[in-house]
Amino acid sequence: MYTFVQNKLLFLQKFIQSPKQIGSVIPSSKFLANRMIQLVDTRATTNIAELGSGTGAITRYFPQITTRRSRVFLFEKDAELRNSLMKKYPHYHHCAEATEMVAAIRDKGVEQLDCIISGLPYFNFSQSVRDKLLEQIVLSLKPNGQFIAFQYSLQMKEQLSQYFDIEAIHFELMNVPPAFVYACRKRRD
Numbered sequence: 001m002y003t004f005v006q007n008k009l010l011f012l013q014k015f016i017q018s019p020k021q022i023g024s025v026i027p028s029s030k031f032l033a034n035r036m037i038q039l040v041d042t043r044a045t046t047n048i049a050e051l052g053s054g055t056g057a058i059t060r061y062f063p064q065i066t067t068r069r070s071r072v073f074l075f076e077k078d079a080e081l082r083n084s085l086m087k088k089y090p091h092y093h094h095c096a097e098a099t100e101m102v103a104a105i106r107d108k109g110v111e112q113l114d115c116i117i118s119g120l121p122y123f124n125f126s127q128s129v130r131d132k133l134l135e136q137i138v139l140s141l142k143p144n145g146q147f148i149a150f151q152y153s154l155q156m157k158e159q160l161s162q163y164f165d166i167e168a169i170h171f172e173l174m175n176v177p178p179a180f181v182y183a184c185r186k187r188r189d
Contacts, residue, residue: 027057028119031174032150032181036117037061039148039170039183045114049073049105049140051098051133052120053085059092071110075101099129101136112142118149122156130159138163138186147184152177160184 036058040048042065053059053074066072072092076082079096086094095104098120105113116137122130137147147164149156150172160166164184172179 027055028150028179029057029172029175032172032179033058033061035170035172035181036148036150037064039146039168039181040065040115040117041146045070045146047071047073047105047110047113048115048117049075049101049113051075051101051116051118051137052077054081054119056085056088058117058119059085059089062092071108073101073105073108073110073113075104099132099136101140105140113140113145114142115146115148116141118147120149122149122151123153130156134159134163141186143186143188145186147186148181149184150175150179150181152179154180156182163187 045065046067046069048062048066048070050059050062050073053076059074062072072089073095074085074089074092075095075098076085077096077098082094082096085092093104093108095101097104118137120133122133125133141147149160154169157166157169160182164186166182166184168183170181170183172181
């Protein structure tokens, strides 16, 4: 199992290899992770997914928001990071492609998710990839489901507002780099 320092070095290595896919030089801080976890409506969350799980910086807080009945899906494209997550969290479902989220959750008998947490660097992706990801998120979420995502800028606000009601945008200074946390809800219609 990776130690704290090994996680940071692995994350840095992955950033150097593929900066557009990783988005930051170090994993999310505990402050950012806690901010995101605190936004989850635990009364209404049984099925949850995390997009861009990386080294598990946010995943490690999932026991605070899940129960034994929860179905948790971790999406991580990088095979080495995904394999590390599989060892740490063998009871979760592990998937490679967030652009195939609907098929992945339905393959495990889940029709829709209550909440999706995302650390993907959307603005690093092409517009077509962003569109595909957002389509999959919208189709995977139940009506009134939560979408909680952090970004390093406000550039995604306009596109997110096309699909979601943005309930709040929080600024987390205690992260490198500082991040904006979007708390969104899927519209009922």
